[in-house]
Structures are given as structure tokens and as C-alpha cells.
Amino acid sequence: MTTAVLPREDYLNTDYSLRSWLLTTDHKRICILYLVTITLFFAIGGAFAAMIRLSLATPTGSLVSDETYNKLFTMHGIIMVFFFLVPSIPATLGNFFIPIMIGAKDVAFPKLNLASWYIFTIGGCFTLWALITGGVDTGWTFYTPFSTLSSNTNVSLAALGIFIAGFASILTGLNFMVTIHRMRAPGMTWFRMPLFLWSMYATSLIMVLGTPVLAITLLLVAAERLLHLGIFDPARGGDPVLFQHLFWFYSHPAVYIMIVPSMGVVSEIIAAFSRKRVFGYEFVAFSSLAIAVFGFLVWGHHLFVAGLSVYSAMVFSLLSYVVAIPSAVKVFNWTATLYKGSISFATPMLYAFGFIWMFTIGGLTGLFLASLGLDIHLTDTYFVVAHFHYIMVGGAIMGYMGGLHYWWPKMTGRMYPEGWAKIGALTIFLGFNLTFFPQFILGYMGMPRRYHVYPPEFQTLNVLSSAGASILGIGYLIPLVYLLWSLKYGPIAGDNPWNAKGLEWQTTSPPPKHNFEETPVVTEEAYNYGGLEESHVG
Amino acid sequence: MSEHIVPKSTYYTIFVLLLVLTYTTVQVAYFDLGPFNVVAALGIAFLKASLVVLFFMHAKWAPKLQKLIMAGALFWLAIMFSFTMMDYLTRFLDVAR
The missing domain is CATH 1.20.5 (Single alpha-helices involved in coiled-coils or other helix-helix interfaces)
Known part of the structure; x- marks a missing residue:
């Protein structure tokens, strides 16, 4: 590794001008644009989270006013969900690695790809404007009738920002689907594709099919607020529960937009650092698609106490249990991959292990919430907050961080400091669990979400949680510092620092503008770590 | 992918058909069909949408x-x-x- 040198010409050093970045159609540069943008949004969303946890350190709710507290958790949710988690892995790692992993020069529609980033950024600006000029207090879910009749905050403006950013999501999904269908290199059959590509395909499917429904739902909220149409307001012939149906038709599958890409990343990392083919490759591949499809059939479990009919609640409850099957297929198959593998505990692998641990807790507590009786006790408590943070932060962000570390040497040509990276990964893991595990107990004991005044007996657990949040915050700062440091001072990584399989490791680090000197020809299955002849049949 | 060339006359025919169906929607609204009010309105709307998708969006030749x-x-x-x-x-x- 010490003898490695940076390639003479790569996508980063071809042109340094601002214009070359802002008008680029190179998927790798667009990844970097997204990376910078979503890191900024993550910092803003994180700052809101810090203020929430600070306020909750005392039971009296004396730090901020009630109205401000409502705005804090709303803006934390809106920024984190729509402007960080949804684009996180697809728009960055997906953008960078989908074309390279299938042996293509770029995505199918490079200009559309750049347009997506602009649309996303414009949407983000609208939402930020809404936040700066007074904020929103509806919760990230915009539930009616509060959002349409009562709230006198910037609901329409924030919704407009999300509406606009949604189109970036749709176009990115479309771009990826067409790219995977049409741009694969010779020999790259569907069943030779790395599992990250299967997961990105499943994610794209959700983006394309789900996001338009969110767009129309937010448009209807704005229509009712501004034009006083009777859509969700019972007094004008509307129905507030209809909003919940429409909203969760997108927003439940949106959870899978966040977690399925992470599952793909974890498959890559587990294979590379166990030196083995992923156990049951086909099952893991199809489980991504199964999660994407089943994800659309379970939204009703968010409505169990909202007046949903008992019959339909039973159907939604049953279907919600069904999602556990493809999820369990993944977890068991990753574990089976480790069996007799040559395991190394490099930083990406630590994140992958963290993912499996926290996704399992998050997934299993999801079953608590899918059961009709228990959900009545747990609805709108901190149990729900803990559950979805275990999925969205413990799962999705661990996968994102793991992927970022795994592919960082490829993206930048340089290694990060391994010691600091391990400290960072462990800090995040400990900080995260200390923040959110107490919230399961708080919720089970009956502490409702979205309140900042609570009975004094809940204070110990809340202080633990706030302490964990400060550790988690430091945990996220550590990678930010050393990754930036590594851009200039990191040791040169070489083309394949992990000695991993996959087309992305066959080109230079960082890759040239068009990814490969010659179009690669694929002759073996993915993760052929044994160096075996083709063993896949069919 | 070869583009299918559609004669202009087809587009005009579809356009006239859409106008006729719009007129039908308006006329049907004057009759009280009871529970079938919505069925009739949505049925005609579905027909119109199908024409747009099939001919204007070229789905027929896709x-x-x-x-x-x-x-x-x-x-x-x-x-x-x-x-x-x-x-x-x-x-x-x-x-x-």
C-alpha cells in the first residue's frame, strides 16, 4: 500500500473550476455534491436533536417554550427524513457506485442526474426558508386537521420544499432503474450483480412508485389550507383519516428507502471482510424486492388507534408481520456468511456488525408495534421513538457510515486513519444505544412522545438518554474530522486496499472520468472470494 | 428504439373523442343516477385517461x-x-x- 501512487488523471483533478462542479454530469462528482449537501442538512437536523435532548434533561420543560419545542421536533424530523435519510445512500454511494459496479461509464441520464441535485437543493432551500422564517409545528407527519385547520406556522412552505425535493427522489430512482436495466457491462447478468445493486433497484422501485403519492398528499394539504377545499376537514365533507392513509402509503415504504440501501451496503462489507460469497445470494437479492413490495401493504399499522376499522387493522397487522420474513432472511444469511469466514474487524465491518445488532432490535420491536393489543399501549410513546431510531439511525446511518468508510479509499484515493475510525465507530455505537435504549423503557412506562414536560420519576432515564446523545454527537464529529483530514494527509490507498471483489475495485482510486479505460467484461459471479469457477446455476 | 409514427388524423380523432366524452360527463351530471353518479363520472374519466395514455403517450405502441x-x-x-x-x-x- 505504501508504494501506491494516485492516478495521474482522475475525476477529481480533471478540472478544478467551480463551473466544472456545478455543471458536471459525472455521477461521481454529483455524488460529492450530494455528500456535501446532505452533510449540511445532517448537521442542521442534528442541532435540532441536540436542543430536544437538552430540553428533556429536566422534567420541567423550562429551556424552551412549548411552541418552540413543537417546532424543534418537527424540524428535526423533516430535515432528517426528507433531506438526509431518503437521499443518504442512494444519492451518494448509489450515484457513485451503481455505474461503476455494473461496468458503465455513467448513469443512463447524466443530465437528469444533475437536475435531480438542483431540484433537491431548491426543495431544501424552500424548507430551510420555512424554518428560518418561523418554523413548522405539525410534526414531520403533517397530520390533519391540525396541519390544515389549526397550525398558523409555515406549513405550506415546508410542504412545498418537500414536494419539490420529492421529484429529485423520483428522478434518481428512475435513473437508477434504467441504468441497471440497460447499462450493464457484457457478462454482468442479473445474478452476477453485487447485492448492493439489487438493494438499490428495490429502493428505486419504492422511490418511483411511492413518492408521487406523498407529493399529491402535500398538495392536498396546501389546497385545503389555502383554497379551503374540503378534503380532510369533516366539516366540509372531508376525512382526516384519509390523510393518514395517503401519507403513510408513501411514508411507510419510505422507511425502506432508508434501510434497504444500508442492507445492500452491509452485504458488500460482510462478504469483503469475511472473504466469502454471501450465503444464499439469491434469497438475499429477492428479499430486497420482497421488502420493497410488502412495504407497500403495511401502512395501516400507523393507524391502529386512529379509527381504522378492526377488520382492516387485523389485515394490516398480519401483513406487517410478513415483512419480518425477508428481513430475517437477510440477518440470518449475513450471520451464515460469517460462519467459517476469514473475518477481519476493519472499520466498515464494525459498522456492519453495529447495523445487524441495531437493525435486529429495531426490527423486533417493530413486531411489538404491529400487534394490535400492545400497540394501543405503545402508540405515541417513546417506545415508538426508540423503535424507529433503531431502524433509521442505528440501521440506516450505520449502513451509510459503513459504506462511506468501505468506499472512501475508492472515492478519494486516500485511506482514513484506522485507529481513529475504530474509536469513532465504537463511540457512535455506544452513544446511540445509550441514547435510545432508555427510550424503550420510558415508552413502555408510558412517557408520551412530543412532550417536553414529564413526571419527575422519568428523569433518570431521560438524563441517560441525553448523555448518550452528547456521546453520539461526538461520535459523528470524529469521522467528520478525520475524513476531511484524510483528503489531504491520508495515506494513498491504492486501487484495492481491501483486496475485495467487484468491478469498482478493478479501476483506479479515484476512478478516471469515465470509470474504466476499457469496458470490463464480467466472467464470474459476485463475491468469488474462493477464486472458484462459476458455481451458480441458472 | 424505433419511434412509431402516428398519423395526425389519429390525434384529431382522439381529440374529438375526448371532447365528446367531456360533453357526456356534463350531460350525465343532469341526471340523478343515485349511487351510479360516481360510477358514471369515474367510468368516463377512466375511458378518457386510457385514450390519452394509449394514443397521446404512445402506450399502444410501446x-x-x-x-x-x-x-x-x-x-x-x-x-x-x-x-x-x-x-x-x-x-x-x-x-x-
């Missing part, structure tokens, strides 16, 4: 994969409608009985 994707989108819409209606139509169903 390759199979594109047709599959369009059918998939319709299927997903059907999921949304049917599962939402599953709630509304069973609100007063006594499942314990």
Missing part, C-alpha cells in the same frame, strides 16, 4: 417492458385504493361476531 411498468403503476394505484377502501367499507363490520 415495448413490452414499458407496458409492464405502466401496468405496475396502475397495480400500485389499485393497492392504494383497495386497501384504503378496505378500511372505509368495514368500519361498521362486527368482526367479533
Whole structure:
């Protein structure tokens, strides 16, 4: 590794001008644009989270006013969900690695790809404007009738920002689907594709099919607020529960937009650092698609106490249990991959292990919430907050961080400091669990979400949680510092620092503008770590 | 992918058909068909949408994969409608009985 040198010409050093970045159609540069943008949004969303946890350190709710507290958790949710988690892995790692992993020069529609980033950024600006000029207090879910009749905050403006950013999501999904269908290199059959590509395909499917429904739902909220149409307001012939149906038709599958890409990343990392083919490759591949499809059939479990009919609640409850099957297929198959593998505990692998641990807790507590009786006790408590943070932060962000570390040497040509990276990964893991595990107990004991005044007996657990949040915050700062440091001072990584399989490791680090000197020809299955002849049949 | 050339006359015919169907929608609104008011309005709307998709959007001449994707989108819409209606139509169903 010490003898490695940076390639003479790569996508980063071809042109340094601002214009070359802002008008680029190179998927790798667009990844970097997204990376910078979503890191900024993550910092803003994180700052809101810090203020929430600070306020909750005392039971009296004396730090901020009630109205401000409502705005804090709303803006934390809106920024984190729509402007960080949804684009996180697809728009960055997906953008960078989908074309390279299938042996293509770029995505199918490079200009559309750049347009997506602009649309996303414009949407983000609208939402930020809404936040700066007074904020929103509806919760990230915009539930009616509060959002349409009562709230006198910037609901329409924030919704407009999300509406606009949604189109970036749709176009990115479309771009990826067409790219995977049409741009694969010779020999790259569907069943030779790395599992990250299967997961990105499943994610794209959700983006394309789900996001338009969110767009129309937010448009209807704005229509009712501004034009006083009777859509969700019972007094004008509307129905507030209809909003919940429409909203969760997108927003439940949106959870899978966040977690399925992470599952793909974890498959890559587990294979590379166990030196083995992923156990049951086909099952893991199809489980991504199964999660994407089943994800659309379970939204009703968010409505169990909202007046949903008992019959339909039973159907939604049953279907919600069904999602556990493809999820369990993944977890068991990753574990089976480790069996007799040559395991190394490099930083990406630590994140992958963290993912499996926290996704399992998050997934299993999801079953608590899918059961009709228990959900009545747990609805709108901190149990729900803990559950979805275990999925969205413990799962999705661990996968994102793991992927970022795994592919960082490829993206930048340089290694990060391994010691600091391990400290960072462990800090995040400990900080995260200390923040959110107490919230399961708080919720089970009956502490409702979205309140900042609570009975004094809940204070110990809340202080633990706030302490964990400060550790988690430091945990996220550590990678930010050393990754930036590594851009200039990191040791040169070489083309394949992990000695991993996959087309992305066959080109230079960082890759040239068009990814490969010659179009690669694929002759073996993915993760052929044994160096075996083709063993896949069919 | 070869583009299918559609004669202008087809577009004009479809346009006239759409106008006729719009006129029909208006006329039907003058009759009280009871529960079939909505059925009639949505039926005509579906017919009009189909004409637009098939001819103006060239779905009639599209390759199979594109047709599959369009059918998939319709299927997903059907999921949304049917599962939402599953709630509304069973609100007063006594499942314990």
C-alpha cells in the first residue's frame, strides 16, 4: 500500500473550476455534491436533536417554550427524513457506485442526474426558508386537521420544499432503474450483480412508485389550507383519516428507502471482510424486492388507534408481520456468511456488525408495534421513538457510515486513519444505544412522545438518554474530522486496499472520468472470494 | 428504439373523442343516477385517461417492458385504493361476531 501512487488523471483533478462542479454530469462528482449537501442538512437536523435532548434533561420543560419545542421536533424530523435519510445512500454511494459496479461509464441520464441535485437543493432551500422564517409545528407527519385547520406556522412552505425535493427522489430512482436495466457491462447478468445493486433497484422501485403519492398528499394539504377545499376537514365533507392513509402509503415504504440501501451496503462489507460469497445470494437479492413490495401493504399499522376499522387493522397487522420474513432472511444469511469466514474487524465491518445488532432490535420491536393489543399501549410513546431510531439511525446511518468508510479509499484515493475510525465507530455505537435504549423503557412506562414536560420519576432515564446523545454527537464529529483530514494527509490507498471483489475495485482510486479505460467484461459471479469457477446455476 | 409514427388524423380523432366524452360527463351530471353518479363520472374519466395514455403517450405502441411498468403503476394505484377502501367499507363490520 505504501508504494501506491494516485492516478495521474482522475475525476477529481480533471478540472478544478467551480463551473466544472456545478455543471458536471459525472455521477461521481454529483455524488460529492450530494455528500456535501446532505452533510449540511445532517448537521442542521442534528442541532435540532441536540436542543430536544437538552430540553428533556429536566422534567420541567423550562429551556424552551412549548411552541418552540413543537417546532424543534418537527424540524428535526423533516430535515432528517426528507433531506438526509431518503437521499443518504442512494444519492451518494448509489450515484457513485451503481455505474461503476455494473461496468458503465455513467448513469443512463447524466443530465437528469444533475437536475435531480438542483431540484433537491431548491426543495431544501424552500424548507430551510420555512424554518428560518418561523418554523413548522405539525410534526414531520403533517397530520390533519391540525396541519390544515389549526397550525398558523409555515406549513405550506415546508410542504412545498418537500414536494419539490420529492421529484429529485423520483428522478434518481428512475435513473437508477434504467441504468441497471440497460447499462450493464457484457457478462454482468442479473445474478452476477453485487447485492448492493439489487438493494438499490428495490429502493428505486419504492422511490418511483411511492413518492408521487406523498407529493399529491402535500398538495392536498396546501389546497385545503389555502383554497379551503374540503378534503380532510369533516366539516366540509372531508376525512382526516384519509390523510393518514395517503401519507403513510408513501411514508411507510419510505422507511425502506432508508434501510434497504444500508442492507445492500452491509452485504458488500460482510462478504469483503469475511472473504466469502454471501450465503444464499439469491434469497438475499429477492428479499430486497420482497421488502420493497410488502412495504407497500403495511401502512395501516400507523393507524391502529386512529379509527381504522378492526377488520382492516387485523389485515394490516398480519401483513406487517410478513415483512419480518425477508428481513430475517437477510440477518440470518449475513450471520451464515460469517460462519467459517476469514473475518477481519476493519472499520466498515464494525459498522456492519453495529447495523445487524441495531437493525435486529429495531426490527423486533417493530413486531411489538404491529400487534394490535400492545400497540394501543405503545402508540405515541417513546417506545415508538426508540423503535424507529433503531431502524433509521442505528440501521440506516450505520449502513451509510459503513459504506462511506468501505468506499472512501475508492472515492478519494486516500485511506482514513484506522485507529481513529475504530474509536469513532465504537463511540457512535455506544452513544446511540445509550441514547435510545432508555427510550424503550420510558415508552413502555408510558412517557408520551412530543412532550417536553414529564413526571419527575422519568428523569433518570431521560438524563441517560441525553448523555448518550452528547456521546453520539461526538461520535459523528470524529469521522467528520478525520475524513476531511484524510483528503489531504491520508495515506494513498491504492486501487484495492481491501483486496475485495467487484468491478469498482478493478479501476483506479479515484476512478478516471469515465470509470474504466476499457469496458470490463464480467466472467464470474459476485463475491468469488474462493477464486472458484462459476458455481451458480441458472 | 424505433419511434412509431402516428398519423395526425389519429390525434384529431382522439381529440374529438375526448371532447365528446367531456360533453357526456356534463350531460350525465343532469341526471340523478343515485349511487351510479360516481360510477358514471369515474367510468368516463377512466375511458378518457386510457385514450390519452394509449394514443397521446404512445402506450399502444410501446415495448413490452414499458407496458409492464405502466401496468405496475396502475397495480400500485389499485393497492392504494383497495386497501384504503378496505378500511372505509368495514368500519361498521362486527368482526367479533
